[in-house]
Amino acid sequence: MSKALQGHRARKRFGQNFLQDETVIDAIVDAIAPEPGQPLVEIGPGLAALTRPVVQRAGHLHVVELDRDLATRLENATEFQGKLTVHRADALKFNFSELAATEGKPLRVFGNLPYNISTPLIFHLLSQVNTISDMHFMLQKEVIQRMAAEPGSKAFGRLTVMVQQACQVLPVLEVPPEAFDPAPKVDSAVARLVPYSESPWPVKDRATLNHVCHMAFHQRRKTLRNNMKKLMSADELESIGIDPAARPETLNVGDFVRIANWVTEHERTL
Template sequence: MHNYYYQGHLARKCFGQHFLRDSNIIKSIVAAIDPQPSQAIVEIGPGLGALTKQVVEHLDTMTVIELDRYLAARLASHPVMQYKLNIVQQDAIKVNFADLSTKLGHKLRIFGNLPYNISTPLIFCLFRYIDVIHDMHFMLQKEVVNRLVASPNNKNYGRLSVIAQYYCQINQVLEVPPESFRPVPKVDSRVVRLVPYATPPYPVKDINQLSTLTRLAFNQRRKTIRNSLGNLFSVEQLLKYGIIATLRAENLSVEQYCCLASVLAERLT
């Protein structure tokens, strides 16, 4: 990518920066979030503040998490926004969202335009704080959204699909074409809403077992379950839970993974 200046800021490739500039898309996203003054609103990666500016109009205060110190400084000196923003200049993956929720006195409503290179690890990180999150609205590359919402027997269905669907109800909100950004990315984007379940539909006794199980299965997704999970379950044990051992990782439902994870958790108690 050539150096690209937008509103006097050099878009930095290392942070995957693409700045939203389509006012209609911005309005639609703000309407989807529907921020209210009493809520703890947190934006990850505000960038040049295109969304921030519109969201903060509805609020007395909001928190923004920005890794790029130049952008954080720019927000801190903004003539209007500086008085309303609590700016955390840090990598979002290192933020303790439980502490932030305690400090703000509410469950968090998190949103952001997430760069591709951090979107999946950050979403996994946020699931660790699911108890303090009210909802999340993210702009993501279309392929990441496809993975989040994928059903079994689909090539996009993977570990992210299973873990995300275990924790959250997921809805696609809006398609965002490349021309809405500067510099223009080579991909389509979508806005997605993740709402944590009050009670997961398929409760798991130990979430670490679901994490381990899905990692083992999908790291060897071309292998049959008999091979990828052979150290944990015999063919007969799998059959007992209605799972045919010749299936592959992408053929098992979220419910089936949760069932196997609970079996593993019971073995350890």
């Protein structure tokens, strides 16, 4: 670690857990497979555990860092001079589409995401998914299980539908707590998300799909007849091949997209 990055203590308010296991770091960087000329963006570089080897392979990297102290340290680190563009910003508000337009090609996004913002950050990225070629994220293992879940499982929910409608979800590796400092109280994992050039389930409006999923899964034990009644009647659900007596987790991604597209076409008020 360069002198510029030494002495920083993890801050709870930023959800910081710094990756330190070299074997895990190597496996993640191999999975990303960065190459020169690619527009790579790291969210939350922290103490540069992934930043360093990625820069060595790619030659240049954009990083989005909210912690002002860490941003300053990264800017001042001699090893990164001319190789790092530091964006002092909240990743939840960062305009990835604008950066992709500047770069002239889709972004490759990666990071060890703070667990406290991982789900809203995934949703923020999905809203700009047309400007992203792939994503590699370290997340709480439970979150990755939810993203990759099959219909009928307890893990299947709003996150599953929203991610799988837009991306292929490919688990990469599992990471134990001792790979971090400080060690989190949960297991972690890495997943690759690859946006579809054309989704198997084209959706007319992603915000409507999100709203439909929120309504459907808000009370998981209730049937769709109950959960969706403010948007669609039981007869209307049946008209598009959806069983009103079904529970939400028994549907598949295509079913939710079909509901969302019907709602959009019929201009139902959300």
